[in-house]
Amino acid sequence: MSTAAPRTTGQDRLWSVDEHLEDILAAVRPLEPIELQLPDAQGCVLVEDVMVPVSLPPFDNSSMDGYAVRVADVAGASEEYPAALEVVGDVAAGQADLLHVGPGQAARIMTGAPLPPGAEAVVPVEWTDGGLGEGPVHGMRARSLAPEQSSGRVRVYRSAEARAHVRAKGSDVRAGDRALEAGTVLGPPQIALLAAIGRGTARVRPRPRVVVLSTGSELVQPGEELRSGQIYDSNSFALTAAARDAGAIAYRVGAVADDAETLRSTIDDQLVRADLVVTTGGVSVGAYDVVKEALSHFGDEDEPGSGIDFRKLAMQPGKPQGFGSIGPDHTPLLALPGNPVSSYVSFELFVRPAIRALMGLEDVHRPTTRAKLVTDKALTSPRGRRQFLRATCAEGTVRPVGGAGSHLVAALAHADSLIVVPEDVESVEPGTEVEVVLLG
Amino acid sequence: MSTAAPRTTGQDRLWSVDEHLEDILAAVRPLEPIELQLPDAQGCVLVEDVMVPVSLPPFDNSSMDGYAVRVADVAGASEEYPAALEVVGDVAAGQADLLHVGPGQAARIMTGAPLPPGAEAVVPVEWTDGGLGEGPVHGMRARSLAPEQSSGRVRVYRSAEARAHVRAKGSDVRAGDRALEAGTVLGPPQIALLAAIGRGTARVRPRPRVVVLSTGSELVQPGEELRSGQIYDSNSFALTAAARDAGAIAYRVGAVADDAETLRSTIDDQLVRADLVVTTGGVSVGAYDVVKEALSHFGDEDEPGSGIDFRKLAMQPGKPQGFGSIGPDHTPLLALPGNPVSSYVSFELFVRPAIRALMGLEDVHRPTTRAKLVTDKALTSPRGRRQFLRATCAEGTVRPVGGAGSHLVAALAHADSLIVVPEDVESVEPGTEVEVVLLG
Structure with missing residues (x-):
């Protein structure tokens, strides 16, 4: 290798889009999993099968507001011949010490509250007089508003079968069942299930941290004044947004001037917070293509797998592309062309799949x-x-x-x-x- | 209105899903727009037409690495009879002081660099000997690596028409054109365009801040120990994730015990950071339904439009629902049932559209x-x-x-x-x- 053409393997042939993508995906490994709090795990890929530690619901409970009763006590009840039962008290959701419902008795029970011992079914409050003695009622009233209703007598106008309006323990998931498989992406319903079975954290691959920088002495920050020969930097904004869209935590580094040493030290500084580095500009065959110049020398050249390959791809737009790894952790770097549309298309074809591969997603491609x-x-x-x-x-x-x-x-x-x-x-x-x- | 049944208009009829949704969407107004930095505006709705202040590209520039030439000087050039031109120097992207290309002259030019005065076309470097005098070359080499090539003579092996490989000023967008219409959602390509035309900020509707709280004395934080009669709080996790998914900035408030006063003061505290409040649990007809009890008295009852309506909806799951506005700013509040699946389905049907209406999105519905x-x-x-x-x-x-x-x-x-x-x-x-x- 001469000094004038370092690490530019394959620069004289055209590579196909598929070859380039294959090389990228072969080199990018999913990030190491970590245990994250549920809200931080949103959108991440689970790396373990999650088993159900405790059945859901964890106890028989009422699916209605009503009265917990014994089946025999309400057998044959009708509006004409209601069953009259003694109300022994209230059972609320979350209540630990439960009443016992004996023969001839009933307990007021709220949706989600545990079925008290002795009771076999729940009759909805609409099938009763609500303890008021004035015919069927529409609903229960809060204890604080009507304390007298939590005792006394209730008339029940319909019979109930055993287990009526009772959600059985374990009818949703049973202890020992597999709740979620490794590989599942944690969206809101999966987070719901994890929380419901008591998991406050999940073992997932974290979101990759992607550092985006654009290069070019002609680039000016939007909002500032444009002088002769200059254009606005749009790539760093667009690709940061696109990386975030793909699921990454994205950091935008402003445009770096066309100077190989500055670029090298900027990238070096950023490596500490990067799982992936994306640059735009400076990769074609031009005399001022500093990304190529800077990165050709990057890292320990004796280290296998270190360094960046620059290629011409058989595609339009986006012909010039660079890919490799840099720094002590062999952080992957994709060097995209500088034209805004070329860089965006290149992002879609190569960077987005790389981000999704880092996340451990099975399907890394757009539909x-x-x-x-x-x-x-x-x-x-x-x-x-x-x-x-x-x-x-x-x-x-x-x-x-x-x-x-x-x-x-x-x-x-x-x-x-x-x-x-x-x-x-x-x-x-x-x-x-x-x-x-x-x-x- | 009696104390026992305050603000429970319509509690004795069934409302349709469509009626309830219509009432919600009629009451929810898009948030007031603010000027946001581009990265913060991602995913938001633009509220103004954005006009192009300066043409793109802002100057005629080269679409290739090559030589800027005068058409007459390369007319009839071939490999056998190349045109030999004097190289007057380099033109790089971002360069302000341009060379003049006179008859018999050429300037090395990089992709994106301004076409220098006098030049009429660009010949790609592959059509030349690159100044080396050794036949066609594959590409340009960096000036730092080959300084001798920026002067001397270049042989051109092909002719070029006027404007060949030149991107004309304004060929992308012209000053005065409309770049983006009001109502556009700002994804990465729209952010690219705004940055490219020099806009560092955009006037958009901000993401709504959604406060999510679950109610129920039976609720335990996932990861903690479950005692008799208790279940894990999953709703606050699921709905916070779902709100974020819908585009909101979501705040999860832990589960609040079944106590009307605590709930009232918790909501009151949260109002300062809420554009929308979502509660789960405590809205059915049960005796312990504190959300209903707490919210029935919320706000100034003499203020029109203040207060929460509780309704039974003709749907399954999700029959009991509450909606209204609370506090001095009439912050909208949706009270969802406490069952995890009911609350999730209710979120999809009512809260998600409300969040998207707050964002100013035209289409608030799932496909x-x-x-x-x-x-x-x-x-x-x-x-x-x-x-x-x-x-x-x-x-x-x-x-x-x-x-x-x-x-x-x-x-x-x-x-x-x-x-x-x-x-x-x-x-x-x-x-x-x-x-x-x-x-x-």
Whole structure:
């Protein structure tokens, strides 16, 4: 290797999108799992089977507000011939010391409260006089508002079978059952289940911390004044947002000027908080492509697996790409082209899958579909390149937005999908069914 | 109104799901917009049309690494008869002081660099000898590595038309164009566009702050020991996660015991950070239903629109529901039933749309689809109730998960959708096409 062309393996051949992605996914390992509090585990992947330690519900309980009764006491009860029972007290949810319901007795019981010993069924309050002696009532009234109702007599107007309106212990999940499988993504309902079985924490792969930096001496922070020859830095904002969208904790580092030493030390500083580094700009074949220059020398060159490979990919937009690992922990780094649309498409194709692989997700890809191309004239695509065109997709049809030019960031903002034109296709007629990546 | 039944308008009739939702959406106003930094505006709704202040690209620039030339100087150039031009220097991206390219001259130019005055086109470096005098080259080398190449002579092997490999000023967006419309949700590509046109902030509706609290003396924090009659608090975890998922900033308040005064003062304390309050439990007709008791007296009863209405809804699960506004700012409050599945389904039907209405989103609803029911036996549903059944939906078919019992939180954790059985349907045969809410 000469000094002028360090670590640029494969720079003279074209790599396919699939080869590049395969290399990335082969190198990116899921992050080590940690035990997180449930709210912090949201969106993360569980790494262990979670077993149920205690049955749910943990005790027989009432599914209605009403009266806990013995079946024999209400057998044959009707509006004409109600059963009159002695109310021995209230059973509330969470109550530990339970009344005993003996023959001829009933206990007022609230939804979720444990079925007291002796009782065999619950009759809903609407089937009773609520202890008022004035015919069927609509509901129970709070004890604080009507203390007299928690004792006295109640008339029951209908019979009840054993276990009526009783939720049996273990009818939801039983102790020893598997509540959730390793690999499950923890959304709100899974968090509900973990909490319900008493798990305050979960063992998951954490969200990857992704550091995003853009390079280019021409870049100015949005909101500041643009001078001659300058443009606004949009990549660091867009890719930070996209990384967050993909599930990462994303840190935006401002634009770094085209100076290899500054860039090297900036990246070096950031490694402490990075599970993945993403740079934009400076990876094509240009004379000022400092990312390439800076990263070609990064890390211990004698260390296997260290260093960044720069490649030309058979795709449009996004031809120049870099990938490898840097620093003592072999932190993965993806170097994307600097053009806003190229970098965004590259993020979708390579960085998003890498983030999702770090999270331990099984399916790292965006959903794809096939849709009928709606356009005035045939699309053209360079031979030997896989082309990605911004588009809007709805109801089985897909329409390109803006042209093929890789600088049309305005079109990107109005697109919801990418049309994929394969390497061997140079022209796509209107009406053809095409592959579409849904960005949604 | 008597003390025993305060503010319980409509407690004796059944309200439809649609009526309740309509009342909620009629009362919930989108939050007042504020100017946010781009990263904070992610996922928010833009409230103004954003116009382009400066054309993009802001100047004619090169789409390739190569040489900026005059068309006449390269006319008829070929490998056999190359045009030899004097290299007057480099033009890098971000460079302000530009060289002038005169007749017989060329400037090395990098992708994105401004086209220098005098030049009319760019010839890619691959069409030249790169200044080395040794035939076509593959790419440019960094100036720091090859300083001699930024001057001297270059041979050009192909002709170029005017504007070849030049991105014209304003070809992406033009000053005065509308970049984004009011109502646009700011995802990564929209943030890219805003940054690219120099906008460091955006005027959006902020994310709503949602305070979630569960009530019930039987509730124990997950991870702690469960005693007789107690269950774990899952609702506050699940609904906080669900609120965050819906786009809110969600605060979980631990479970509050069944005591009206404590509950009232807890809610009162939380109002300072709430755009919406969600409670679970204590809204059915039970004697210990403190939410109902506490909230029935909340706020200034003489103030129109203040106070909470408790209703019975014609749905299963989730019959008892409360909604209204409390406190000096008339903060909306939704009181959901305490059963985990009922509260989750209620969240999906009522709270999620409310959160999205606060965000100013046009479409507040989950997507729905129609799918063929796959099940061993007909589903049964209570007459006059709209039933929501947990299910998994894929490829045009939908299968119920678990039974209809409202306590099956385990089934919920394995569902990705809800089957909707309309009020007038009591039985659904296998193979019937049913409405399905996709929980995403």
